[in-house]
Amino acid sequence: MTHALRRILVTFPLLLAVSLLVFALAGALPGDAADWRFAKQPEAKEQWRRARGLDDPFLVRWGRYVTGFATRLDLDRSYQDDEPVGPVLLRKLQATFELTLCAMTLGVLVGLAVGILSAVFPRSPLDYLGQVLALGGISVPVFWLGMVLIVVAVKVFGFPFSSSQYDPALAERVKDFRTHLYLLESLVRLRLDVFASCARHLLLPALALSTIPMAVVTRMTRSAMLEEMRKDYATTARAKGLRARRVVLRHVLRNALIPIVTITGLQFGQLMGGAVLTETVFSWPGLGRYIVESGVRARDTPVIAGGILLVATTFILVNLLVDLLYVLIDPRVREGQ
Numbered sequence: 001m002t003h004a005l006r007r008i009l010v011t012f013p014l015l016l017a018v019s020l021l022v023f024a025l026a027g028a029l030p031g032d033a034a035d036w037r038f039a040k041q042p043e044a045k046e047q048w049r050r051a052r053g054l055d056d057p058f059l060v061r062w063g064r065y066v067t068g069f070a071t072r073l074d075l076d077r078s079y080q081d082d083e084p085v086g087p088v089l090l091r092k093l094q095a096t097f098e099l100t101l102c103a104m105t106l107g108v109l110v111g112l113a114v115g116i117l118s119a120v121f122p123r124s125p126l127d128y129l130g131q132v133l134a135l136g137g138i139s140v141p142v143f144w145l146g147m148v149l150i151v152v153a154v155k156v157f158g159f160p161f162s163s164s165q166y167d168p169a170l171a172e173r174v175k176d177f178r179t180h181l182y183l184l185e186s187l188v189r190l191r192l193d194v195f196a197s198c199a200r201h202l203l204l205p206a207l208a209l210s211t212i213p214m215a216v217v218t219r220m221t222r223s224a225m226l227e228e229m230r231k232d233y234a235t236t237a238r239a240k241g242l243r244a245r246r247v248v249l250r251h252v253l254r255n256a257l258i259p260i261v262t263i264t265g266l267q268f269g270q271l272m273g274g275a276v277l278t279e280t281v282f283s284w285p286g287l288g289r290y291i292v293e294s295g296v297r298a299r300d301t302p303v304i305a306g307g308i309l310l311v312a313t314t315f316i317l318v319n320l321l322v323d324l325l326y327v328l329i330d331p332r333v334r335e336g337q
Helices: 002-027 033-037 042-052 058-072 086-120 125-139 142-157 168-174 182-188 192-229 232-239 244-274 276-281 287-296 301-329
Strands: none
Touching: 002 058, 002 301, 033 042, 086 125, 086 182, 086 192, 086 244, 086 276, 086 287, 086 301, 125 192, 142 192, 142 276, 168 192, 182 192, 192 244, 192 276, 232 244, 244 301, 276 287, 287 301
């Protein structure tokens, strides 16, 4: 409990520091949105700046931003049309989260299986094949792999390819959904037709994005398992006559989970922020693609700052969950050793 409470308390100042850094970097971007928006109405520029509080000191603007985010999840209004950017960013974040979650699930399951087999049969053809797959997953660019998957799947197998998370013909079926996690919510609601459509649209981008965590988890699992299998407790368990499967899965794998869980949490955060290439190639309506198209290209600072802050917050919360999982995996963490 002490470990969990300490980690939770550290999260709040960390979020505050991240918000300060993000707000400062977004405000330091070159160009002025007022000059771009009021190029034909220069007399309205200063009035708009005062109305938006852009002439206030930096700390005043940051305090107002943090207060709005903490109390109302308000991420300011767009510089293009003065509309709140929070609802749009949250909707895009859910699409990116669902893509990342599916990619991580595929990557971790395959990576664990390949890594365990490589460790159990070292220097075998199976081990070499696993290392080749891991090296390919790290080396092959995601955008190139995505284009190859599109050509093969769409042209040969007739997979759907659109900028939606589901078949547009099912729009009426998802109107009553409370979230934009359409795949997960359709499964909970047992809307199997919507689930099947979402799964088809999600399969290709998730498969392309999963190669990165799959490669990292494979190499980490193999390394951690080999190290644990050389220790005395594993030798003793085998000498007592325990079956090899029980020694590997119940004893060795559990002790090797700490570094595996750590790298999984880090990979999840990296995919959340780095899925922009996958989203662009597959026209996925996610957060990264929205930040680039509606934020960076249009110099819309609230979109950039809000999007990065949401990704950073998700990354911090995922790593907090990883820290809390340590307590369940390793009793020594619970005892403060």
